[in-house]
Amino acid sequence: MLNRYLIINAEGEEFKLDLKNIDDCPMVKKDPELRQYIISEEIGGLCAEPPKHIQYLRQLELVDYEPASDVGHFRWYPKGAFLKTLIEEYAIWAAAEWLNAIRIETPIMYRYDEPDIKEQADKFIEKDYRLKIGKKTFLLRFAGDFGLFKMMRDAQISYKQMPVRVFELSPSFRLEKRGECVGLRRLRSFTMPDLHCFCKDFNQGLEEYTNLTKFYHQLLTGLSISYVLVFRIVKKYFEEYKEFLKNLIASLGKTAMIEVLPSMKHYWALKSEYQVIDSVGSNAQLSTVQLDVEDAERYGIRYADEDGGKKGCIILHSSMGSIERVIYALLETALKNKIEAKLPTLPVWLSPTQVRLIPVADRHINFAEKVQRILEENNIRADIDDRDKSIGRKIMDAERRDWAPYIVILGDREVESGKLTVRNRLLSSEKKPYIIELSLEELVNTVKKEMEGKLFKRIPLPVKLSARPSFT
Numbered sequence: 001m002l003n004r005y006l007i008i009n010a011e012g013e014e015f016k017l018d019l020k021n022i023d024d025c026p027m028v029k030k031d032p033e034l035r036q037y038i039i040s041e042e043i044g045g046l047c048a049e050p051p052k053h054i055q056y057l058r059q060l061e062l063v064d065y066e067p068a069s070d071v072g073h074f075r076w077y078p079k080g081a082f083l084k085t086l087i088e089e090y091a092i093w094a095a096a097e098w099l100n101a102i103r104i105e106t107p108i109m110y111r112y113d114e115p116d117i118k119e120q121a122d123k124f125i126e127k128d129y130r131l132k133i134g135k136k137t138f139l140l141r142f143a144g145d146f147g148l149f150k151m152m153r154d155a156q157i158s159y160k161q162m163p164v165r166v167f168e169l170s171p172s173f174r175l176e177k178r179g180e181c182v183g184l185r186r187l188r189s190f191t192m193p194d195l196h197c198f199c200k201d202f203n204q205g206l207e208e209y210t211n212l213t214k215f216y217h218q219l220l221t222g223l224s225i226s227y228v229l230v231f232r233i234v235k236k237y238f239e240e241y242k243e244f245l246k247n248l249i250a251s252l253g254k255t256a257m258i259e260v261l262p263s264m265k266h267y268w269a270l271k272s273e274y275q276v277i278d279s280v281g282s283n284a285q286l287s288t289v290q291l292d293v294e295d296a297e298r299y300g301i302r303y304a305d306e307d308g309g310k311k312g313c314i315i316l317h318s319s320m321g322s323i324e325r326v327i328y329a330l331l332e333t334a335l336k337n338k339i340e341a342k343l344p345t346l347p348v349w350l351s352p353t354q355v356r357l358i359p360v361a362d363r364h365i366n367f368a369e370k371v372q373r374i375l376e377e378n379n380i381r382a383d384i385d386d387r388d389k390s391i392g393r394k395i396m397d398a399e400r401r402d403w404a405p406y407i408v409i410l411g412d413r414e415v416e417s418g419k420l421t422v423r424n425r426l427l428s429s430e431k432k433p434y435i436i437e438l439s440l441e442e443l444v445n446t447v448k449k450e451m452e453g454k455l456f457k458r459i460p461l462p463v464k465l466s467a468r469p470s471f472t
Contacts, residue, residue, distance in 0.1 A: 004235075004260040005042070007034075010253050012246040017257065019043055027255055033277050034255060037228040040283040041275065042257075052279040053331035054183040056344075058472045059401060062327075063184065072181035072188030074324075077471045079352040079402075082460035084191075086350060087223075087323050088169060090455055091193035094219055099211070101165035101195060106147025108171055112137040116299055117146055129173045129188075144170035144194035145317075149299040152198065157303040162313070163208050164198040172322075184328035185284050191323040197316040200303060202293070205314035206241070209291050210248055212318050213272055216287035217252050219320050220274060222454070224347045225329050227286060229256040230273040237269045267294040268317075278332035286321035286329055334403070343428050348405050349454035352461075354447055355382040356404040358394045360411035362386075367415045371408070371440060372463060378444045379451070381459040386466050399425065406447065 005017040007027040015025050019042055022028050028035045039045040057063045062080030066073050076084060095101040110117050112130065121128055121139055129140040141147070148166060157164060170192045180186050197212065199205040220227055229252065231245060238245070238260050249256045267290075274287040296302070296312040305311045320326065334344035348354055355375055359368040368384045375382035385394045391409070398404040407423040414420055419437045427434035438446065461468050 003262065006258050006260070007255060008246055008249050008258055009255045010250050012250055031255055033226065034228050034257065036277050036281050037230070037275050037283050038257065040277070040281060047280045047282045049280045051183055051185055051282060051328070051332055052335045053328055056331060056335070057183065060403065061401065061470075061472050064472065070188060071178050072176060072186070074184075074187070074189075078460045080327075082352050082457065083327060083346075083350060084323055086455060086457050087326055088191065088193070089457070090222070091219075091320055091323070092167070092169065093455060094215070094222075095165075095167040095193070095195055098215060098218070099165050099195070101167040103167045103169075104148065104151065105168060106144065106151065106170075108141050108173075109138045110141060110146050112139050116149070120145070127174050127176065129175055140173040141170070142172055142174045144168050144172065144192060145196075145295075148194070148196055149295070149301060152196075153300045157198065157313075159200045159303055159305050162198060162200045162303065163204060166196050166198070168194045170194045184324045184331075185278070185282075187322075187324055190325070193320050193323070195318045197318070198296075198301065198303070199314040199316065200305070200311070202314055205291055205316060206244060208316050209270065209272075209289060210251075212289045212316060213248055214251065216274060216289065216318070216320060220287060223326065223330065223350075225276060225286070225326070225333055227274040227276050228283070229254045230259070230275055231256055232259045232261060232271045232273070234261050234264050234269050241270075267292045267298075269293050274321075276329040276332070278328070279335040279338075284325060284328065286325060288317075288319060288321075290317040292317055338430070343399065343403075343425050343430065345403050345405055345425050348426070348447065348450035349456070351403065351405055352381065352459065353383050353398075353402050353404045354380055355406045355408060355443070356398040356402065357382055357384045357408050357410060358391060358398070359384065359386065360391060360409065364410045364412075364415060368410050371410065371420075374440060375444065375447075376458075378448060379456045380444065380447050381457075383459060383461070383463050383465060386464045395423070405450075406443070408443070 005019060007015040007017050007025055009027055015027050017025050022038050061077050063074050063076055066075045112118055128142050131138050172192050173189055176186055176188055181188060197208045199208050270291040272289045273285050275283045276286050277283055292315040295315050301313060302310040303313055330346055334346060338344045357368045357372055359365045365386055372382045372384055395407060398407045405425045409421045419439060420443055422436055422438050422443060424434045424436060
């Protein structure tokens with residue numbers, strides 16, 4: 001039997017999807033990103049053009065290839081390391097704050113002669129890093145399951161404690177083919193925020209599946225990343241739980257593509273994918289939630305039921321996507337705006353520089369320092385371009401090399417009036433900058449509104465640009 005495809009919209013309506021004639025489906029014609037996903041992933045019309053974020057990694061002084069390492073391993077410059085760390089902290093915070101998950105750490109290297117690890121690794125053949133230490137072969141983990149499952153097999157779990165949610169920030173390694181390593185979209189070394197939930201039965205698993213699906217929607221929305229929603233489900237589960245799936249799709253207010261598999265091919269019965277479309281029309285999976293009905297038995301993970309017996313559980317595997325791929329999605333989302341003649345920008349809360357202060361002359365630097373201190377006291381990352389460059393060059397660097405969302409020019413008029421001349425990058429276009437006068441208090445309130453409910457970290461470099469080394 002062949003796989004079957006359909007579209008379900010937020011109103012619960014079903015539409016047949018024929019991959020040979022996708023435009024016969026009215027929902028595909030209405031949703032350009034869904035259409036592009038189907039072309040890119042399901043039909044196989046991958047774009048040969050590299051994603052545009054690659055040329056900006058050095059320009060923005062975020063990330064670069066490391067020639068002394070293997071392909072797909074990167075060096076992270078201060079602004080890139082800052083962005084990466086802030087997204088990691090966001091994932092850690094959200095797992096603890098929204099889901100009350102407990103955090104663990106496990107090794108990145110495992111013995112290949114462990115039976116369960118060998119079984120899993122052999123299915124992943126040619127995609128794992130192996131190294132010899134003495135006579136033993138070790139693997140660098142390609143997922144966080146190895147240590148977690150061994151830890152949970154040894155744990156004492158009661159049905160009263162379930163669902164048990166376990167979070168790990170997992171440095172992982174996959175020996176992807178050389179040609180598949182493309183910028184931050186696919187790497188050989190990456191960091192995965194793994195969240196596994198252990199449930200006592202299938203019904204609790206479905207409840208947790210709903211929670212996690214909404215959780216990742218909220219997480220990606222907080223990162224200002226739009227996505228295409230895809231579900232893959234085994235036929236017998238689709239027939240029984242179709243209404244469950246429709247209700248879940250309705251709760252997200254999105255249209256979803258469904259692939260119905262004739263039989264079990266993997267450990268999961270139901271899987272969701274959050275697919276991002278980049279600036280050249282290619283797709284990449286970010287978040288996923290997988291309802292696993294097999295691995296608990298395979299790995300001996302059991303809990304004490306109310307009758308005192310030991311039972312296998314349902315496991316939900318999930319992640320927001322690797323931190324590196326999230327940054328890829330952020331940059332590609334920004335560059336899609338550029339195609340529409342808008343200025344590319346990161347969300348304000350993730351911008352290393354949120355406010356760039358540009359004194360017109362040396363005599364205005366003291367005033368710039370006072371403004372910077374007040375902004376810093378209000379948890380706003382502001383820096384000062386005190387370099388011996390023209391104002392035009394400083395504005396250009398703030399816009400093209402830093403994507404600073406707010407650029408403030410400080411001259412005699414600003415010092416005397418207290419009114420600041422502010423370029424708002426968020427409202428500017430390629431042809432027309434949006435310039436407005438604001439008091440310092442109004443500027444603070446404007447930026448803080450963008451930061452509402454978000455995490456804050458101090459600026460990762462010296463405040464004055466003249467004190468910063470250049471890495472690129």
